[in-house]
Amino acid sequence: MKLLLKKGKIYQERNVFTDALYIENGYILSAGRNALLHEPALSPSEIMDLEGKTVVPGFNDAHLHFYQAGLALSTVNLYGSTSIEEMIRRSISFLENHGETLKTLSGRGFNQDYFEEKRLPLRSDLDRISETIPIVFTRTCSHLAVVNSAALKKLDLSMPLPHIEGGQIDVDTDGAPNGIFRENAIRLLDVLYEEESVDSALHHIRAAAEKALSYGLTSVQVNDIWLENPESEVVEEAYRRFAEENPSIRVYHQVYAKDLPALEKRLKSGFDRSESPFLRYGLLKMFADGSLGARTAYLRKPYADDPSTRGIPTMSQDLLESMIRKAEDNGIQTAIHVIGDGALERVLDAYEKVIQDNRNRHGLIHVQITDPDLLDRIRKLNLMVYAQPIFLHYDLHIVEDRVGKTLAATSYAFATMEKLGIKVAYSSDAPIENFHVMENLHCAVNRQDLTLFPEKGYNMKEAVDRFTALDNITVNSAYMSHEENRKGRLLPGYYADLVVLKEPYFDVDKDRIKDIQVDMTMVNGQIRYDSRIDSIE
Structure with a gap:
């Protein structure tokens, strides 16, 4: 398959744009003048006039629960409930329409x-x-x-x-x-819960994919295989079928194991399975603590608004070290959920004890409550960070209450991480938050919630610019999955995974970033979402 894209504002890297791409068999072969040299040999159907629209690399959500996001579409939607009474009303209404067969x-x-x-x-x-x-x-x-x-x-x-x-x-x-x-x-x-079948799990994955493509997502790094869980094998088989039937989104598995026996059992049967360009296996996922909103994120000091608790550490120090060592010895990447500064300290202690370098690209997921010393320890270990700017939509309203103003001022430190040279990728952690990419980038650039509060932004010294935000959900996300040389840039030799935007991301007013919509999403050189067709349907 051949395709020439021309007359666009095509982003290649910071402050570098081109106007044309030539695509063949799923790859970008040339750009700019070299791409236009192919035009005389192409038929009209093989040429697309972009009419000046902005084109960016396909978005790559570096950590989310994709199957769970699809599953959430078929359960009671409690997001945005303003009271327990409203939650109850929504649930009763759902039961009236779906309750006959519910277990x-x-x-x-x-x-x-x-x-x-x-x-x-x-x-x-x-x-x-x-x-x-x-x-x-x-x-x-x-x-x-x-x-x-x-x-x-x-x-x-x-x-x-x-x-x-x-x-x-x-x-x-x-x-x-x-x-x-x-x-x-x-x-x-x-x-x-009702026992999941491969067909029903596949249905949920397809539903998530349809929505994700409309947001410009072409790659997702998913934490849906939870070893030893009853539905784990079913979900894994559903992903295998999804990648084979008509691949539309590239999947990179982040596999969760709760303990050494579960990990060792998986290693014996093979950690990586059924790999292809649309289905790859990557890291071992672990949890060191909980969440800030539930007051289960593990802090070094008691919560400012509830001195009775410091949160819950979900793994012992010995288990943390043993799991990291087992992964390191087997050449497996790890990423550990860590939100509280107490949990971060424990995880950094474990990494410092076990790893000599970071050849396996180990990382930290969330890294919300921090101080300068903890961030410097991350830098020294060369650990990667999977951050969720969209969490600011809610957390900027509670973080000072939870941890106090002093610690809050050094948290969600996106700009500081960049200055320290820490490799950062962005993700949504869906269904925790929606995987709407532009809303995520808005929070990174503007440090506001989705209502544009506060007017001047929250702790703006930690804001990043538009180039950084975009790179962190494209090429940096590709780095996390060892694919930065074939994914995340619109350069010759890279996958033809790209997004055409309805508005110019680099030129609109900053407060309009969150509202930018996707015009077209292309994966492997094929159109997988077209807003014009979607609007007709």
Whole structure:
């Protein structure tokens, strides 16, 4: 297949643009004048006039839960609920339309900080939705879940409640479970869900892909294989079929293992499986703590707004070191979820003890609560950072309350990381947040929420420019998956994965970045999303 793109503003690298690309068999073969030399030999159908539109590399979300994002589209949508009452109303309405065949009612996306009640929902609240169907609602961060009495009855927990290493089951004044499960305790709820089939998992992945392509995503680095989970093999097989049937998005797996036996079992059967340009296996994912919103992110000092807790470390120091060592010995990349400064300190201690260099490109996911010394330790270890600027949409409203003004001022330190030379890639962590790329870049550049608050931006010394933001979700994301020489730039020899934008990203007013829409998404030289066709349908 041959295609010439001409008369565009095509971004190649900082302050460098061209006006034409020649594509053949999924690769960019030439650019600029050299590309235009092919025009006389091409048919009209092989030439596309871009009419001056801005073209950028295909977006690459460096860490998200893609299958889970697709699954969320078929559960109760709790995002944006402003009260427990609204959450209950949405759920009852969902049951009226879908409740006949439900084994368990699941939903996700609530955030108690947006509720009028300013508290977490409890078992008694969910009982108002149903006393017979088990209900599991997950907070937007995925580090806290709430269930109803029917779910607790089915779980049949022993009393006293079992100790959960790295997790917690909350109780009421009588010592009975109040419905709230935190961190590792959430895994107890797996038995409540309906058994997933390959066909249904594939349906959810396709749904996520359709939405992602409309946002310009051409690559995703997914954490959906959770070893030892009942649905893990089913989801993995669904991804294999997705890559074979009609590949439209490139997938790089980030595989989660909770302990050494799970990792060793996978290593014996082969860590990498069914690899192709559209399905690759990469790193080992681990969790060191929880989330700031749920107050389970692990801090060095007690929470400023709740001195009774410092959060929850979800792995012991010995286990952290053992897992990193096993991965390092087997040439496997690692990336560890770390939000609180206490968790970051523990992880850095483990890396410093185990790795001599960073030939395997180990990294840190989130890195939200930091100080200058911790950031310098990241630099010295040459660790990579998978950051989520979109988290500022919510976190800028709570971070000072949670950790105090002093520590908040050195957190979400995107610009400081750049100055230190730390390799940073951007991601959404969907379905924690929407994988709308331009909203993510808006938060990186403007340091505002999606309503443009605060007017002058939050802690603007940590803002980055448009070039940096874009590179961090294109070529830097490709670096995280060892693909920076074939993905993330619109240069000869690279994949023809690109996005045509409806508005000029580099030229619009900064407060309009979040509203820029995708006109066309191309993967491997083929159009996978066209806004004109989509609008007709």
